[in-house]
Amino acid sequence: MGTCQTLSYDALVVGGGIAGLQAALDLADQDYSVVVVERDASIGGTMIRLSKVFPTLDCASCITTPKMAAAAHHDKITLLTYCELETMERDDRGRVRAVVRQKPRYVDEDKCIGCRQCEYHCPVYVPDPDQGNFAARKAICIPFSNAVPQVAVMDPESCMLCGTCAKVCPTGAVVYDQQPRKIVIEALTAVVATGFSVTPLEDKAQYGSGTIPNVITALQMERLLAPHGPYNRVLRPSDGMEPDSIAFVQCAGSRDKSMGIPYCSRICCMYAIKQAMLLSGALPVADIFIYYMDIRAFGKGYEQFFQNARAMGIQFVKAKVALIEPGEDGAVTVRYEDQLNGGTTTASHDLVVLSLGKVPGWNPEGRCALTVGPDGFISGPEPKLAPTRTVEEGIFAAGAAVGLKDIVDSIAEASAAAMHAANYLQSRKKALEAVA
């Protein structure tokens, strides 16, 4: 481990997704100094990887990138990317003390100018998880086109030390022997916004355990629909055919005790409807089906969005899908129990999208004293009246880390957490001044 550095700020924000960025911007705009610790090589979280957002159908990239840039350029915000939060505790003076491990990028962040010469010349192609693994990136690359910061990252497990990247780098930024760095952060308050992650396709044996090429996750479909997606259009991953029949399978891993996820993810109904609408625009003659248990259109304008989708001809089938199997010529066979007409029915589709379970993105156990509920999401003493409060005084939580929610609610909650954190900062600063 490299040198240990201690940095002091008014506020620490854990997680650089949309909730973390909103909290950081709200605090920084009140002139508090903020550090954002992000696990990934870029800020932006799940939202920057989406195509469009419901129910407004705004381009996700177009509305997330300005927030990312605002955070990156804010005088009062420091971004620490590619960093894991190892521990976070309150010291005897009530300050938050966090230990962060900055993973090596094998690239000097200060020297890299994001020109991508290393990426263009690297000879090693590796699957790109930011494109749903549908295309390659290189062993050294800028994570994605609108990543912030625009700094390359090398994967040492896919590097053969050929030296090409160092040779072509115009600023000498490649550091093959870079070491992880330990950073200690001291702050008066913290906001935890660590988001959610999606359960893997492999977890669902009845749906092919990830072995059927044309059964994909909803986040993979986001990439197929995104303007900078892997194919720049929607194609079937097994052979590049433009699909004629696409099905969405809802609750494919949530509301299911056998999967250990008995709760509803809240967002799947709406993103499936959104994706179905985008697909009907991209593939006007395709048949689109949504197999659902109930449609939960709970937010402002959501019911109308659902009704619009029906009017557009998207077929909603009230059914529980029991089995998904590979069919002939890349087709996918879906066997389901029809809950309106009764009986078991089989249908064939070119592409099937699963709304898999969503779980917390980070577990505080062993890292800090925050508590979680039975579902693993961060819990607090007043879930009804002060949902952003945690059991630790001065540490607040927001977004999907507290419980699954959509972008609108995540942003609103992040602003609420920032307000609580600002109030707390004000009282702490007054107390410290009184002591001085």
Added chain:
Amino acid sequence: MGNEQETKKGVDKEVMKALRAARQETIRRVSAQVKEQKKIIASITGELKKGPRTVPEIADAVGLLPREVLWWIASLKKYGVVLEGEKQGAYFAYRLAE
């Protein structure tokens, strides 16, 4: 300045030597992978030199699974080697960039 650069290059050589010794296994594995990848790229671009082809056509010609061919087409398109061409039935044809 010249001296400094020379020293830096000398250090880099030593660093690379030590790293290559420590990561022998990874280097061997990735080098074999790159060799294989170069062969695949050559076979796909070789096929496209004959004219625009769809993914199943390329797969048939080069003996790879269509999904592997699509992965390579998407990747080569990203790095400017391949371009999307006309649609032929339900499939798009791809061609080499100039």
